[in-house]
Amino acid sequence: MEISGKVAIVTGAASGAGRALALGLASRGSSGVVVCDIDGEGAAKVATEIEAAGGRALAMAADVTRESDVQALVARTEERFGPAGLFFSNAGIIVAGGEEASDDAWSKIWAVNVHSHVYVARAILPGMLARGEGYLVITASAAGLLTQLGSAPYAVTKHAAVAFAEWLSITYGDRGIRVSALCPQAFSSNLMATSRREAGAGALPDTEAGGGSAQAAVDGVLTSEQVAECSS
């Protein structure tokens, strides 16, 4: 991916893979990194880190499940840095359980892990298509190719995220738009804590969405930085 001189937007960038992506894009010559998160304070800290290292950054507090926030994110980026050539739609959460998981939990994870990417596509693609170029990366998960032990909602929504990325790629590929689905296995981040904050403690009881540790023990756990390095 060509990063130098490109404006990049990263959602879920206050923490984990999004934070590592934002810092990595800045250090690799992005002309402006927009650090977006529902946690505005966390986003501001990452933007400050980028600027302290000599990069250009803008922190934006936005909830990717609200279309108006996503539209404002793209508009504000253009005002500040010009059009974004790279968009990392990375924010995501996990909730535990199977078919018995509450309707609220299913709705919440659907909104964050799937519908947010629809809002992103509506906001970013018209400009990219007009310019004849652009790169959209959707963070899915290995759970979107395989499954997630202990969490049907995570497995289902990540499969849907992969499906949407594939559809966009096939539909817009010959008009200069590149779309990738990022599908990592376990990596260290704050996913459990931020998911409890966003979906409610009851949606992700005690340890984690059962089975996660066992999977990680088998295949190992990457760092967020390693994941970011492979994503761009």
Ligand SMILES: NC(=O)c1ccc[n+]([C@@H]2O[C@H](COP(=O)([O-])OP(=O)(O)OC[C@H]3O[C@@H](n4cnc5c(N)ncnc54)[C@H](O)[C@@H]3O)[C@@H](O)[C@H]2O)c1
């Ligand atoms: N950690 C893993 O093992 C793993 C594995 C595969 C895929 N993923 C995916 O990687 C992505 C990043 O997660 P992470 O592991 O770095 O977790 P993380 O919790 O450290 O970071 C996710 C960020 O998303 C933000 N966020 C949550 N809901 C939001 C919303 N509605 N609007 C805007 N921001 C919101 C959170 O505040 C948080 O800062 C997610 O899509 C996750 O599903 C994680």
